[in-house]
Amino acid sequence: MVERRSRCVEAIAAVLLALIAGCAACAQPADPYDGDLRRALSQATSDFERQVLTDRRITRAEYEEAVRRYVACMQANGIGFEAVDQGLGYYVYVETPTSPDHNTINPRCQRGTTLLIEPIYTGMVTNPAKADPRDLVAKCLILKGLAPEEYSAGDLAADAAADYRNAPFDGDDPRVRTCHQNPSIN
Incomplete structure (x- = not known):
């Protein structure tokens, strides 16, 4: 009887340990971009894209290589084109002259280079948790001291609809633009 109880206690302990270990794994937050990365991998049209997306993450170096390939393609097709780093975590493009x-040419050059990679990478940089972007912008404005503590996504939407005429900040302030372009830059 004692031996049977001992085996029963050991079995219960083993089950509890397995549940605790399982719960610890469940507590790990899922990558909010995993689904996007999987879809992009299934839509990849080049070996480069497949190589970047296979591990379901995009590094800064991989993003920069995608941008380099895209710009090189545009230039090779006679388009005056360059990528400009504005310190926001991602590039913007300048074409001179238009x-x-x-x-x-643009869609052809994006295919296999930045088309699938850039939107995901930019999202990961500007909104790592894939939260409501309006909430992030409102929080950024508060953190920069441009809006009062109670400022919300709803306030931002109302202010934007009124062209920021009644906003507690100047809509042309570069800090406001930075919050819109990358609210996670703080």
Whole structure:
């Protein structure tokens, strides 16, 4: 009888340990971009994209390589084009002068380079938890001292609809633009 109780206690302890270990794994937050990365991998059209997306993460170096390939393609097709780092965590593009062939060449150059990679990477940099962007912008404005503590996503939407005429901040302030362009930069 004692031996049977001992085995029963050991079995219960083993089950509890397994549940605790399982719960610890469940407590790990899932990558909010995992689904996007999986979809992008299934839509990849180049070996480069597949190589970047296979491990379901995008490093800064991989993003920069995608941008480099995209810009090189645009330039090779006669488009005056460059990537500009504005310190926001991602690049913006400048075309000089604007080419009438842009609408034809741009999609071709994006395919296999930045088309799938850039939107996910930019999202990961600007909104790592994939939260409501309006909440993030409102919090950024508060953190920068541009809006009162109670400022909310709803306030931001109302202020934006009124072209920021009644906002507690100047809509043209570069700090406001930074909050809109990358609210996670704080």
